[in-house]
Amino acid sequence: MLTLKRVTLKDVAKKSGVSVMTVSNVINGKFQHATEETRKRVEQAVSSLGYRTNLSGKSLRLARRFAVGMIIVDPSPTFIADAYTTNLVAGLSNFLNLNGYGLLLQGTPLRELSNIMMLRQSLVDGLCIFCSGTRTERRAVYEELSKHSEPLIVFQDKLDAENKSVLSIRQDDAVGGRILANMVAESGARKVVYLTLAHPWPALEARERGIRSSIRRWPATSLTVLQAPNGDFESVQVTLASYIARHGVPDAVLAGNDQIAIAAQCWLLDQGIRIPEDIKVTGFNAFDFARYARPTLTTMKSPAYEMGELGGREILARMEKGRFLRRDIVMPVRLQRGNSL
Amino acid sequence: MLTLKRVTLKDVAKKSGVSVMTVSNVINGKFQHATEETRKRVEQAVSSLGYRTNLSGKSLRLARRFAVGMIIVDPSPTFIADAYTTNLVAGLSNFLNLNGYGLLLQGTPLRELSNIMMLRQSLVDGLCIFCSGTRTERRAVYEELSKHSEPLIVFQDKLDAENKSVLSIRQDDAVGGRILANMVAESGARKVVYLTLAHPWPALEARERGIRSSIRRWPATSLTVLQAPNGDFESVQVTLASYIARHGVPDAVLAGNDQIAIAAQCWLLDQGIRIPEDIKVTGFNAFDFARYARPTLTTMKSPAYEMGELGGREILARMEKGRFLRRDIVMPVRLQRGNSL
DNA sequence: CTGTTAGCGCGTTCAA
DNA sequence: TTGAACGCGCTAACAG
Numbered sequence: 001m002l003t004l005k006r007v008t009l010k011d012v013a014k015k016s017g018v019s020v021m022t023v024s025n026v027i028n029g030k031f032q033h034a035t036e037e038t039r040k041r042v043e044q045a046v047s048s049l050g051y052r053t054n055l056s057g058k059s060l061r062l063a064r065r066f067a068v069g070m071i072i073v074d075p076s077p078t079f080i081a082d083a084y085t086t087n088l089v090a091g092l093s094n095f096l097n098l099n100g101y102g103l104l105l106q107g108t109p110l111r112e113l114s115n116i117m118m119l120r121q122s123l124v125d126g127l128c129i130f131c132s133g134t135r136t137e138r139r140a141v142y143e144e145l146s147k148h149s150e151p152l153i154v155f156q157d158k159l160d161a162e163n164k165s166v167l168s169i170r171q172d173d174a175v176g177g178r179i180l181a182n183m184v185a186e187s188g189a190r191k192v193v194y195l196t197l198a199h200p201w202p203a204l205e206a207r208e209r210g211i212r213s214s215i216r217r218w219p220a221t222s223l224t225v226l227q228a229p230n231g232d233f234e235s236v237q238v239t240l241a242s243y244i245a246r247h248g249v250p251d252a253v254l255a256g257n258d259q260i261a262i263a264a265q266c267w268l269l270d271q272g273i274r275i276p277e278d279i280k281v282t283g284f285n286a287f288d289f290a291r292y293a294r295p296t297l298t299t300m301k302s303p304a305y306e307m308g309e310l311g312g313r314e315i316l317a318r319m320e321k322g323r324f325l326r327r328d329i330v331m332p333v334r335l336q337r338g339n340s341l
Numbered sequence: 342m343l344t345l346k347r348v349t350l351k352d353v354a355k356k357s358g359v360s361v362m363t364v365s366n367v368i369n370g371k372f373q374h375a376t377e378e379t380r381k382r383v384e385q386a387v388s389s390l391g392y393r394t395n396l397s398g399k400s401l402r403l404a405r406r407f408a409v410g411m412i413i414v415d416p417s418p419t420f421i422a423d424a425y426t427t428n429l430v431a432g433l434s435n436f437l438n439l440n441g442y443g444l445l446l447q448g449t450p451l452r453e454l455s456n457i458m459m460l461r462q463s464l465v466d467g468l469c470i471f472c473s474g475t476r477t478e479r480r481a482v483y484e485e486l487s488k489h490s491e492p493l494i495v496f497q498d499k500l501d502a503e504n505k506s507v508l509s510i511r512q513d514d515a516v517g518g519r520i521l522a523n524m525v526a527e528s529g530a531r532k533v534v535y536l537t538l539a540h541p542w543p544a545l546e547a548r549e550r551g552i553r554s555s556i557r558r559w560p561a562t563s564l565t566v567l568q569a570p571n572g573d574f575e576s577v578q579v580t581l582a583s584y585i586a587r588h589g590v591p592d593a594v595l596a597g598n599d600q601i602a603i604a605a606q607c608w609l610l611d612q613g614i615r616i617p618e619d620i621k622v623t624g625f626n627a628f629d630f631a632r633y634a635r636p637t638l639t640t641m642k643s644p645a646y647e648m649g650e651l652g653g654r655e656i657l658a659r660m661e662k663g664r665f666l667r668r669d670i671v672m673p674v675r676l677q678r679g680n681s682l
Numbered sequence: 683c684t685g686t687t688a689g690c691g692c693g694t695t696c697a698a
Numbered sequence: 699t700t701g702a703a704c705g706c707g708c709t710a711a712c713a714g
Binding site for chain 1: 347370391393394395396397398399401404407408418419420421422424427428430431432434435438442443444445446447448449457458459460461462463464488490491573574575600603604607611628629630632633634635646675
Binding site for chain 4: 346347349350351361362369394395396397398399400401402403539
């Protein structure tokens with residue numbers, strides 16, 4: 001096998017007849033007042049030799065990795081398949097890339113978290129995490145990660161006030177849940193179901209808290225929480241079906257997210273149950289595919305992409321300024337009306 | 342700002358009273374036959390000091406980056422929002438992570454491609470690309486990337502035979518298209534529409550080729566290709582609606598993927614057009630959310646996650662063995678029957 | 683089995 | 699304005 005030797009600064013220097021440092025300076029745009037002549041020669045040598053800076057050397061010298069890690073703690077191997085995650089990661093990745101940083105992406109089940117490369121080795125300048133699991137589990141995770149030297153951003157979860165080198169960025173899921181529950185209760189619903197997943201996600205829990213706080217104020221209205229064993233289509237449907245078999249059709253199903261809502265709608269319609277006449281349904285997140293539902297879903301618009309971008313901005317600012325300027329950022333959610341309620 | 346000095350091998354060596362090399366060897370599991378005694382001491386020092394290996398130093402010394410880059414060429418900022426991409430990336434990421442490599446993820450519009458860090462700097466050991474654009478544009482991209490020293494895997498596109506250091510991994514979209522078109526034609530459809538996106542993706546083109554090759558064999562059946570200006574729900578619906586306004590309801594809509602199919606179905610049902618009685622509809626990919634359609638979609642199951650995993654396996658093998666053992670891997674697709682046909 | 687030496691590619695420091 | 703020396707943290711090669 002023929003491996004071409006990599007082109008280094010030294011090669012460029014030799015070719016252009018200047019010193020290594022001059023090349024480095026030209027490449028990094030320092031010494032603007034360098035001779036136009038030498039600048040040209042260097043640039044020519046760079047492109048004719050196909051020089052690319054070796055980021056290992058640069059990183060070692062500068063003690064910076066020019067990369068941020070995003071960890072998604074999720075038992076599913078298709079950890080990134082969820083629309084929320086997808087938007088969050090896209091926003092984060094784009095912002096970092098536009099600012100000279102790479103995004104290192106890794107999904108992991110909780111029990112493997114401590115063994116992942118990003119944590120065992122020092123290879124990123126900052127860490128972002130989007131974590132599922134029980135509250136206790138999540139707290140332990142944040143605790144562990146905040147012991148590492150990298151600044152940490154936690155998405156979609158609230159932190160205890162302790163740690164100043166951790167920033168949480170989340171959206172107002174509780175308010176969103178409250179708004180939807182209020183609408184449903186106002187419309188006269190008595191029996192209300194919150195249909196969520198057995199595997200705990202902090203956002204789903206926050207939505208539930210919001211819903212509870214609303215329903216509490218409607219004495220004639222009762223709330224039942226149903227947990228689907230996992231997030232796939234059939235699991236959600238079976239969960240709802242078996243509840244209805246035992247307790248009859250409720251007045252409303254508040255779903256933890258749009259996927260759940262659509263699965264519920266499909267099953268209800270298949271049974272000949274009418275939406276919204278016989279039952280109201282709401283979702284959460286309002287990404288494009290919420291429109292795939294019939295009738296169109298009443299749901300909350302989540303700013304996931306913007307939160308990803310913001311995470312990138314904040315973590316780069318943190319590196320520059322040495323500390324987070326804030327500890328907790330909460331983004332608003334917005335009602336998107338459909339015909340399911 | 343208080344920055345703790347990073348713990349290095351030297352610190353561990355000092356603390357445990359051995360040489361730096363011994364520490365390195367213990368950490369890397371070399372010299373299994375090292376004195377149990379010293380091994381213990383080193384391990385204790387490592388954990389008490391919280392030592393983590395600095396990957397910059399290691400990378401520089403070994404001339405390996407322990408990272409693979411995945412580039413997605415897509416004009417949309419939410420480049421990763423598509424279910425196909427999502428599954429591909431998840432499979433790739435998981436495989437790499439399990440084998441000691443990181444995945445660096447970046448989406449970019451075509452015109453920015455040449456400027457991205459992954460290409461300007463040397464920072465990954467291998468490159469994967471999932472590229473949209475016209476055939477000519479894509480060829481130019483592969484041409485450019487294959488000039489870099491990193492081994493390259495191209496997903497979902499066929500390459501010209503030239504370059505031995507490039508591997509393409511794709512699925513049999515043409516066969517999938519042909520199977521669906523045959524089923525539709527066999528069921529008696531005369532006017533058939535292929536509903537796809539204006540922005541070119543190689544997989545959508547391959548499906549179209551398969552469909553054409555099928556329809557050609559049915560003299561009584563004609564094919565029209567419709568291109569939605571972009572992939573969102575409404576754009577697809579408007580495209581179909583305006584065709585039907587001019588030409589009436591066709592006998593079948595073959596959609597480029599499931600999202601398109603579902604958008605079409607929603608619109609058709611809203612118009613009171615019955616599926617499959619008045620019109621047949623098919624999709625492509627069959628990820629979980631294909632089930633959100635009513636009636637359930639007849640579609641092809643795509644092995645995107647497995648292709649991602651395979652890509653990881655092949656690129657790591659390439660690094661080890663110095664060359665790809667194959668040049669082109671084609672994975673089968675599988676019919677998934679629903680009630681839309 | 684363990685220690686010493688050397689150098690990977692880069693940018694800071696200091697000298698010219 | 700440019701050049702030479704140095705060392706970031708690590709491991710291969712070799713010496714002991």
